[in-house]
Amino acid sequence: MKRQNLRTVSLILCIFSYLLVGAAVFDALESEAESGRRRLLEQKRGELRRKYRFSADDYRELERLVLQAEPHRAGGQWKFAGSFYFAITVITTIGYGHAAPGTDAGKIFCMFYAVLGIPLTLVMFQSLGERMNTVVRLLLKKIKKCLGMKKTNVSMENMVLVGFLSCMGTLCVGAAAFSYFEGWTFFHAYYYCFITLTTIGFGDFVALQKNEALQKKPPYVAFSFMYILVGLTVIGAFLNLVVLRFLTMNSEDERRDAEERASLKRNRDAIFLPIEDRTSQMNLIPLIVPSLCTCLCYRPRLCGSPVPSHPETLSCHTNPVYYNSISYKIDEVSLSTRDPTGVSSPGSTLSSNSPRCREHHRLRRKSI
Amino acid sequence: MKRQNLRTVSLILCIFSYLLVGAAVFDALESEAESGRRRLLEQKRGELRRKYRFSADDYRELERLVLQAEPHRAGGQWKFAGSFYFAITVITTIGYGHAAPGTDAGKIFCMFYAVLGIPLTLVMFQSLGERMNTVVRLLLKKIKKCLGMKKTNVSMENMVLVGFLSCMGTLCVGAAAFSYFEGWTFFHAYYYCFITLTTIGFGDFVALQKNEALQKKPPYVAFSFMYILVGLTVIGAFLNLVVLRFLTMNSEDERRDAEERASLKRNRDAIFLPIEDRTSQMNLIPLIVPSLCTCLCYRPRLCGSPVPSHPETLSCHTNPVYYNSISYKIDEVSLSTRDPTGVSSPGSTLSSNSPRCREHHRLRRKSI
Numbered sequence: 137m138k139r140q141n142l143r144t145v146s147l148i149l150c151i152f153s154y155l156l157v158g159a160a161v162f163d164a165l166e167s168e169a170e171s172g173r174r175r176l177l178e179q180k181r182g183e184l185r186r187k188y189r190f191s192a193d194d195y196r197e198l199e200r201l202v203l204q205a206e207p208h209r210a211g212g213q214w215k216f217a218g219s220f221y222f223a224i225t226v227i228t229t230i231g232y233g234h235a236a237p238g239t240d241a242g243k244i245f246c247m248f249y250a251v252l253g254i255p256l257t258l259v260m261f262q263s264l265g266e267r268m269n270t271v272v273r274l275l276l277k278k279i280k281k282c283l284g285m286k287k288t289n290v291s292m293e294n295m296v297l298v299g300f301l302s303c304m305g306t307l308c309v310g311a312a313a314f315s316y317f318e319g320w321t322f323f324h325a326y327y328y329c330f331i332t333l334t335t336i337g338f339g340d341f342v343a344l345q346k347n348e349a350l351q352k353k354p355p356y357v358a359f360s361f362m363y364i365l366v367g368l369t370v371i372g373a374f375l376n377l378v379v380l381r382f383l384t385m386n387s388e389d390e391r392r393d394a395e396e397r398a399s400l401k402r403n404r405d406a407i408f409l410p411i412e413d414r415t416s417q418m419n420l421i422p423l424i425v426p427s428l429c430t431c432l433c434y435r436p437r438l439c440g441s442p443v444p445s446h447p448e449t450l451s452c453h454t455n456p457v458y459y460n461s462i463s464y465k466i467d468e469v470s471l472s473t474r475d476p477t478g479v480s481s482p483g484s485t486l487s488s489n490s491p492r493c494r495e496h497h498r499l500r501r502k503s504i
Numbered sequence: 505m506k507r508q509n510l511r512t513v514s515l516i517l518c519i520f521s522y523l524l525v526g527a528a529v530f531d532a533l534e535s536e537a538e539s540g541r542r543r544l545l546e547q548k549r550g551e552l553r554r555k556y557r558f559s560a561d562d563y564r565e566l567e568r569l570v571l572q573a574e575p576h577r578a579g580g581q582w583k584f585a586g587s588f589y590f591a592i593t594v595i596t597t598i599g600y601g602h603a604a605p606g607t608d609a610g611k612i613f614c615m616f617y618a619v620l621g622i623p624l625t626l627v628m629f630q631s632l633g634e635r636m637n638t639v640v641r642l643l644l645k646k647i648k649k650c651l652g653m654k655k656t657n658v659s660m661e662n663m664v665l666v667g668f669l670s671c672m673g674t675l676c677v678g679a680a681a682f683s684y685f686e687g688w689t690f691f692h693a694y695y696y697c698f699i700t701l702t703t704i705g706f707g708d709f710v711a712l713q714k715n716e717a718l719q720k721k722p723p724y725v726a727f728s729f730m731y732i733l734v735g736l737t738v739i740g741a742f743l744n745l746v747v748l749r750f751l752t753m754n755s756e757d758e759r760r761d762a763e764e765r766a767s768l769k770r771n772r773d774a775i776f777l778p779i780e781d782r783t784s785q786m787n788l789i790p791l792i793v794p795s796l797c798t799c800l801c802y803r804p805r806l807c808g809s810p811v812p813s814h815p816e817t818l819s820c821h822t823n824p825v826y827y828n829s830i831s832y833k834i835d836e837v838s839l840s841t842r843d844p845t846g847v848s849s850p851g852s853t854l855s856s857n858s859p860r861c862r863e864h865h866r867l868r869r870k871s872i
Contacts, residue, residue, distance in 0.1 A: 140634070140638075141635065143631060147627060147628040148628060150624065151625060151628050154621055154624065155588060155592060158587070158594070158595070158617050160587070161587075162591060162605070162610065162613070162614075163586075165605070165613060166581075166587070166605055166607060166610045167582040167583060167587075169607045170580060170582045173572065173576075174576050177569060177572055177573045180569055181569055181573065184562065184566055187562070194552065194555075194556075197552070198570070199570045199573075201545060201549055201552065202566070202570040202571065203570065204545055205545045206571060208541075214530060214531055214535040216527055216528070219529075219530035220524070222530055223523045227522070227523070227526070229597060229702060229703045229704045229705075230599075230704075231703075231706045231707075232706075233705070233706035233707035233708055236706040236707075238541065239533055239537045240691065242533040242537075245533060246530075247695065247698050249526050250702050252522075253522055255743070255746070255750075256518065259515060259751060260512075260518070260519050262750075263511060263512045263515050263753065263754050264515070264516065266758070267508065267754065270508075323608065327611045330615050331599065331614075334622055335599075336593075337597075337705070338599045338601035339599075339601035339604075339707060376751075379626060379627065380751060380755075382623075382630075383744075383748060383751075384748065384752070385627075387748075390634070
């Protein structure tokens with residue numbers, strides 16, 4: 137079975153099992169508590185009904201009234217500040233639902249707004265996240281230099297650790313701030329920040345919904361908006377570092393397979409060609425040339441070692457996120473190109489006794 | 505200013521302006537209707553208060569009661585089917601909020617569940633989306649062949665059009681189904697499907713919340729779950745086609761810049777090197793070799809034309825999503841590698857009069 141299909145099928149099975157496990161655990165954790173709450177609520181409703189003797193219609197009317205009035209508790213949800221808050225929850229796909237367009241015109245605009253806004257936001261956060269990672273990488277390198285460490289390379293592990301700590305830090309800062317402003321417990325505020333920054337946005341906890349905060353507390357409103365946007369950037373940076381490469385895996389394999397098919401085809405053709413044409417072709421089998429240039433451009437440290445031929449080795453270079461994570465190494469290594477031993481010099485990796493055709497010979501040897 | 509920084513700054517400005525415009529429009533569309541609804545609700549509340557003479561405390565109690573009872577209207581939200589529904593809304597980040605964990609244990613598990621589940625789901629939908637695109641591409645190619653069209657290549661425009669139509673189709677099918685099952689208008693059902701499949705999930709319209717559907721209508725429950733998962737795959741396929749490449753732009757540029765810095769450094773070094781070493785280095789300038797192998801492997805159609813040297817030309821090949829969109833072309837072109845003119849043959853593009861060192865000379869000529 138093709139690697140890409142196998143991976144996709146395993147992922148689907150994985151997700152379904154994950155959903156089944158999740159459903160079982162949520163059932164076990166919540167189901168009983170829910171029945172308890174339900175009984176309590178029915179009992180209270182019974183008491184109030186007996187006390188005031190509602191008609192069934194009046195009670196239904198009262199329910200509708202309370203539910204519709206709920207969004208208005210925060211004051212005007214659709215004045216400019218509220219609308220800005222709503223717009224953020226749309227393009228980031230948080231979608232608390234604390235306010236939802238009530239008019240059909242609002243619903244239509246919301247859909248058009250999301251169609252352009254969501255991809256734009258996605259690209260913006262990934263772009264900003266990547267910039268953040270680049271800055272962090274440079275800072276870490278400088279810190280390592282200042283500390284006089286021998287190895288100043290910033291490894292992927294370093295970056296992932298910093299990313300993880302930044303995410304935790306962002307959540308904790310938010311939890312502290314919102315527990316102070318909203319009067320929630322630290323745990324509930326942390327849960328709110330987590331559910332917001334993962335863009336799940338249940339809406340069971342929503343900031344700026346008390347005491348007409350949207351109108352009366354502009355600094356807190358500004359802080360909340362900035363927190364959401366900065367928080368999403370930090371999460372975006374972490375995703376850019378850890379998850380983004382996995383999103384392009386299948387495309388990667390597709391490209392590699394097509395490349396291999398093409399080169400095999402070329403090999404087959406070469407067998408039926410006259411010797412002169414054959415040499416010209418065999419020197420240029422794409423399986424070799426990319427490995428050569430990959431070695432030269434993206435893995436200077438490996439240039440002393442034989443050119444990798446395993447597809448995995450090729451694939452990892454063609455992932456831009458991988459490039460990003462190693463690009464900073466190239467500067468250092470380029471300094472060593474004058475190295476007379478030629479161990480770390482792309483130039484001298486292909487050196488032979490004769491200066492002319494040295495690379496030609498090397499390629500021939502590999503291509504056979 | 506560095507291209508990546510410029511792009512990121514423009515994206516940030518773009519998003520902020522987009523938010524401002526959105527806020528202004530939502531304010532204009534919703535603000536007045538909101539005030540109207542508010543007045544009406546206060547009037548109704550006044551009538552009921554006068555009729556039943558609630559004490560202020562009792563009314564607050566009644567409000568709390570109705571709000572807390574609302575999730576229970578759908579029957580048990582946390583039995584297995586409901587928990588499965590909730591688990592889907594967590595890992596897909598839809599997060600309607602029709603049900604949210606009430607216990608602290610549930611909240612904690614929900615957070616851990618999302619941390620692993622969201623990236624896994626993201627990767628699964630992208631992987632599945634890419635597979636869908638590959639199948640669609642092959643189908644389109646076969647259809648074009650069956651129709652006896654001269655050009656059987658499936659262009660990016662073809663794919664985007666098919667992707668767009670699939671998304672619209674999915675939304676319309678969902679709108680028809682949910683308007684039938686939930687008794688919503690087609691427009692409201694379409695709005696529900698859109699808000700669900702974009703993972704915004706306000707929760708103002710939520711399927712399976714009437715007449716204890718979760719317990720009493722298993723086929724409808726299964727349909728709803730499958731609709732959400734299949735719908736998200738279709739959207740994922742479209743994003744894989746259109747948006748994914750933009751997520752890796754900065755990483756791309758970073759890689760290219762590092763590559764150029766390294767090659768320039770190598771050039772500089774070469775000037776101070778003895779002539780023999782210099783030739784060995786100049787043959788191997790990464791700006792040339794990758795363009796050469798890129799040309800050979802990924803742009804066979806261009807092999808007759810001069811090797812591209814503009815960074816943009818390099819960059820477009822190093823984007824895996826780009827590979828994916830062109831990989832299928834390689835099979836066709838590899839058939840033409842025997843072409844004696846060598847115009848479309850990667851092998852013969854570099855042929856010269858002398859069979860030995862022909863590619864060495866070619867590289868030399870390009871590198872100077």
